[in-house]
Structures are given as C-alpha cells and as structure tokens.
Amino acid sequence: MTFLELQEAYLDFFTESATKSNVVDREMKRYLNESMQYYARMIRRRYSAFFVNEQNFSEVSDQRDYSLPDRFVECKWLRRISGGGATEDDWVLMEPVRGTEYELDRFRFRYRGGHGMPIAYEIRGTSKLSLYPTPTADRTAALKMRFSYSPANMVADADEPFQRVAGPAVSGNDLFEEFHDLIWRRAVFFGSLKEEAGVWIGALKRELLDDERELMKSLRKINTHKPRTVHRPPLTEDLAYGPWRVP
Numbered sequence: 709m710t711f712l713e714l715q716e717a718y719l720d721f722f723t724e725s726a727t728k729s730n731v732v733d734r735e736m737k738r739y740l741n742e743s744m745q746y747y748a749r750m751i752r753r754r755y756s757a758f759f760v761n762e763q764n765f766s767e768v769s770d771q772r773d774y775s776l777p778d779r780f781v782e783c784k785w786l787r788r789i790s791g792g793g794a795t796e797d798d799w800v801l802m803e804p805v806r807g808t809e810y811e812l813d814r815f816r817f818r819y820r821g822g823h824g825m826p827i828a829y830e831i832r833g834t835s836k837l838s839l840y841p842t843p844t845a846d847r848t849a850a851l852k853m854r855f856s857y858s859p860a861n862m863v864a865d866a867d868e869p870f871q872r873v874a875g876p877a878v879s880g881n882d883l884f885e886e887f888h889d890l891i892w893r894r895a896v897f898f899g900s901l902k903e904e905a906g907v908w909i910g911a912l913k914r915e916l917l918d919d920e921r922e923l924m925k926s927l928r929k930i931n932t933h934k935p936r937t938v939h940r941p942p943l944t945e946d947l948a949y950g951p952w953r954v955p
Contacts, residue, residue: 712865714740748870869888889919
C-alpha cells in the first residue's frame with residue numbers, strides 16, 4: 709500500500725463507522741508513520757535478519773571520527789577488509805570499545821595521540837564512528853560495517869512503508885506487505901483514542917494484538933540469519949590481544 713492508500717483506509721474507517729463526528733485528520737500522517745516505526749522496532753528487536761544493511765568505510769590519514777550511515781540504529785559488526793593482510797574473504801573482526809564512562813575516558817585519553825592501523829572502534833550515539841588508534845594512511849573501502857536501521861517516514865503520496873529512503877518500494881528493502889493493514893489499523897486505534905470512540909477501542913485493540921501475534925510467528929519461519937557467537941577475551945586498555953580473526 710502507498711501512503712495515499714493508507715490514508716484513504718484510515719479515513720474510510722471513520723466514515724463508515726458509527727463515529728462520524730469531527731475526525732481530525734491533520735495528525736493522521738503522524739499516526740501512520742508512528743505505527744510503521746512501531747512495527748519496524750518490533751521486527752528489528754526480535755529478528756536480526758530484517759532492517760539491516762552493509763556499508764564500506766574508507767580510512768583517511770589522521771582522521772579518527774567518521775559519519776555513520778543515515779538512519780543508523782545499531783552496529784552488528786565492523787570488519788577490516790583491506791590493509792594488514794585482510795581481504796574481503798579473509799577479513800579481520802574489529803573490536804568494539806565498551807565499558808563504563810570512566811573506562812572509556814581512560815581509553816580515549818591513552819590513545820588521544822596514538823596513530824597506526826585501527827584495530828578497535830567506538831560507536832558514539834547514532835552519528836559518529838571513532839577508530840583507535842587513528843589511521844596513518846589512506847585506505848579505500850578498508851572497513852565494512854553491518855548495521856541495523858530504521859525506515860524513513862512516509863511523506864509523499866507514492867511513498868511506501870518500511871523503505872530506508874522515502875519513496876516507492878525498491879528491490880533489496882524489506883517490504884513487509886503483510887503489515888500494511890496493521891499500520892493503518894494501529895493508526896485508527898490512536899485516532900479513536902483521540903476522538904474518544906470508546907465503542908471501538910476495545911475491539912480494535914484485541915484484533916490488533918491477535919493479528920500481530922500471527923504475523924510475528926510467520927516472520928520466525930523466514931528469519932534465516934543466525935548471528936555468530938565469537939568467544940574472545942574482553943578488550944584490554946592496551947589492546948594487548950590485538951585483532952581477532954573469525955573463521
């Protein structure tokens with residue numbers, strides 16, 4: 709369904725129902741986008757195969773910080789695929805820097821002037837990637853990141869749900885057409901709360917919950933991606949363990 713079709717379904721419900729009082733549709737688009745994002749979060753949290761993408765990063769000499777992809781949510785892994793003997797097929801897994809804020813501050817202070825081939829990284833919020841130590845050479849497409857993302861909000865009438873970039877559905881994106889009906893129905897639920905359509909609220913909620921459970925079960929069957937569990941010692945302050953290769 710396009711954004712226009714979702715809006716029409718939303719309005720048709722109120723027109724055909726007993727609740728024909730002043731339906732405020734100026735918030736309809738917000739309700740629809742909030743409903744889409746709700747289902748995207750639900751799917752992303754439970755099934756790792758959906759709403760993921762990969763992007764290459766080039767290292768720039770003396771540059772520690774890099775911009776994360778648009779609509780970034782979480783880094784699944786970061787690999788070295790060029791430099792230090794690494795290739796696309798024989799990659800090196802970069803170590804994430806984690807710890808308390810005090811430990812992170814100590815780590816940053818220790819490597820504030822350090823230069824070399826990066827073997828660790830830190831994700832700062834949803835906008836910045838920091839490499840440790842700071843690169844000493846330019847390397848094109850040296851790193852590859854797998855990450856989860858949130859879909860773009862629908863704006864134009866032709867936009868479709870769950871797209872990474874707002875617009876019509878494109879190949880390679882998760883379409884989740886089965887959830888399109890749920891999007892406008894959840895939006896109707898919020899609209900009904902605002903319009904105080906009490907006669908509908910209970911039934912709408914029960915139907916939504918039942919259908920959500922059924923659709924989530926169907927996704928379980930096609931969630932084929934299995935994250936690998938890699939056992940390694942924690943990253944030490946002096947990076948004594950170095951990069952870890954994963955067969």
